[in-house]
Amino acid sequence: NDTLNSLFNRMSANKDLGIAIFYDASQDKVSISTNRTGDNNPDGAEIIFGSDGFFTKVLKLDESGETGGKDAAFILNGLSTTRKSNDFTINGTTFSLKGKLNVETTINVTHDGSATFEAIKSFIDKYNEIVDKVDTKVKEERDRNYLPLTDEQKKEMKENDIKLWEEKARSGNLRSDPLLRNVLDRMRSAWSAPVRGLDPKLDQMAEYGIETGSYFEGGKLYIKDEQKLKKAIEENPDAVIKFFTKTSDNYSEKGVAQRLYDTITTAMNNITKEAGSDSSIKLYDQSNLAERIRDIDKRISAKETRLTQLETRYWKQFTAMEQAIQRSNMQSAWLAQQFGGW
Numbered sequence: 001n002d003t004l005n006s007l008f009n010r011m012s013a014n015k016d017l018g019i020a021i022f023y024d025a026s027q028d029k030v031s032i033s034t035n036r037t038g039d040n041n042p043d044g045a046e047i048i049f050g051s052d053g054f055f056t057k058v059l060k061l062d063e064s065g066e067t068g069g070k071d072a073a074f075i076l077n078g079l080s081t082t083r084k085s086n087d088f089t090i091n092g093t094t095f096s097l098k099g100k101l102n103v104e105t106t107i108n109v110t111h112d113g114s115a116t117f118e119a120i121k122s123f124i125d126k127y128n129e130i131v132d133k134v135d136t137k138v139k140e141e142r143d144r145n146y147l148p149l150t151d152e153q154k155k156e157m158k159e160n161d162i163k164l165w166e167e168k169a170r171s172g173n174l175r176s177d178p179l180l181r182n183v184l185d186r187m188r189s190a191w192s193a194p195v196r197g198l199d200p201k202l203d204q205m206a207e208y209g210i211e212t213g214s215y216f217e218g219g220k221l222y223i224k225d226e227q228k229l230k231k232a233i234e235e236n237p238d239a240v241i242k243f244f245t246k247t248s249d250n251y252s253e254k255g256v257a258q259r260l261y262d263t264i265t266t267a268m269n270n271i272t273k274e275a276g277s278d279s280s281i282k283l284y285d286q287s288n289l290a291e292r293i294r295d296i297d298k299r300i301s302a303k304e305t306r307l308t309q310l311e312t313r314y315w316k317q318f319t320a321m322e323q324a325i326q327r328s329n330m331q332s333a334w335l336a337q338q339f340g341g342w
Contacts, residue, residue, distance in 0.1 A: 019047070030059045038071040038084030072097050113233045116240065121223060123244070124210070127260070128220045131187065135218030138180050142172025179274060183267035188212075188219040190259035195243050196252045202239040205256070208232050 002010070008021045008030075021032040032047060032055075040046050045066045049055040056062070071082035074097065076090070086097040093109050146168035154162055174180060191212075194203045201207060209225030223229055233240050246255035254262075276287035 030061060032061065034069070036084070037069055037086070038082075039068050040084065041068065111233075111237050113230060113237070116233050116237065117226075117230055120208075120229065120240075120244070123257070124221050124223065127187075130264075131184065131218050131220055134180050134184055137174040138177060138184065138218075140172050140175055142175060143168050146171075179267065179270055183263060184219060186263040186267075187260060190256055190263055191221065193252065193259075195246060195255055196250075197246070197248075198242055199236065199239050202232055202236060202243060208240070208243070 004023055008023060011017055012020050012022070018035045019032055020035060021030065023030050034040070034046055036046075045063055046068050047063070047066055049061060049063060071084055072086050072088075073080070073082050075081075088095055146165055148169050149157070149162065149165060157165070191205050191210075196203065205211075205221070207228075209223055209228030210221055211224045213220040213222055242255060244255045244257040246253065247258055248254050251259065272287065274287055275289045276285040
């Protein structure tokens with residue numbers, strides 16, 4: 001039920017096709033082109049029509065009239081090379097070719113120190129957020145006035161009241177948790193330990209003006225001397241980048257960000273192994289906590305079965321006792337009747 005134009009509009013809007021197609025009424029012709037730039041098929045046509053005949057027989061398009069695109073050609077530092085697009089990146093520098101030049105052009109690349117400074121500042125802020133959340137849970141006091149609610153108690157309460165009560169009941173459950181305490185210690189160590197293999201003057205956080213806050217803050221960091229950090233970025237940006245991002249199999253030579261990534265990833269895996277995760281709850285939770293819960297459930301079930309068996313046995317004994325008393329009463333009544341007759 002499509003018109004020709006609506007069909008072309010849908011085809012052009014389909015990003016997976018990556019084409020532009022339209023009908024020119026003045027020329028009574030259909031034009032089709034790819035949205036990609038450059039020569040994407042050096043060995044042949046870039047647009048090939050199927051065998052159903054719609055393009056070639058109905059629309060009268062001819063593959064022989066196809067003209068492929070050309071790659072952007074340029075010489076960089078004496079090396080002749082090409083790219084599919086006029087916009088490309090080499091060694092971290094992005095180039096945009098605007099037109100043809102017949103003369104050599106000198107390009108000066110300068111380091112954006114302010115962007116690096118803001119990135120480090122944002123990184124430290126995110127680090128402090130994690131430290132604050134974990135440290136709060138580790139130090140949270142247990143409120144023993146709020147015990148878990150029973151089903152009967154929940155029936156008498158409003159939903160919002162139940163939510164607030166359970167939040168209080170869960171408070172302090174992670175106080176002094178060894179997993180969380182360990183991850184905090186390792187996160188602090190990631191910053192405090194020098195990054196070996198760098199300039200000795202720039203291998204510790206203190207040399208970048210970064211210092212640890214008070215003990216009660218759980219290890220938060222602050223840029224105490226911004227000028228010191230900006231100077232390091234300006235004079236030796238490579239060392240600054242390596243201080244955070246350097247990769248190595250040796251922990252002492254890893255950058256701070258790499259150490260933190262490994263530490264937090266390990267912590268998340270350990271917590272998932274101990275307590276499970278949202279995804280594991282949906283399937284089969286194999287965490288240690290889930291195993292303990294299942295073990296307790298089995299023991300509860302066994303106790304309930306045992307209680308049911310005891311109840312059944314006692315009822316049988318009680319019934320037998322009632323029957324024995326009834327027989328005894330009948331015998332007593334019979335004996336009294338016999339004695340009375342005498």
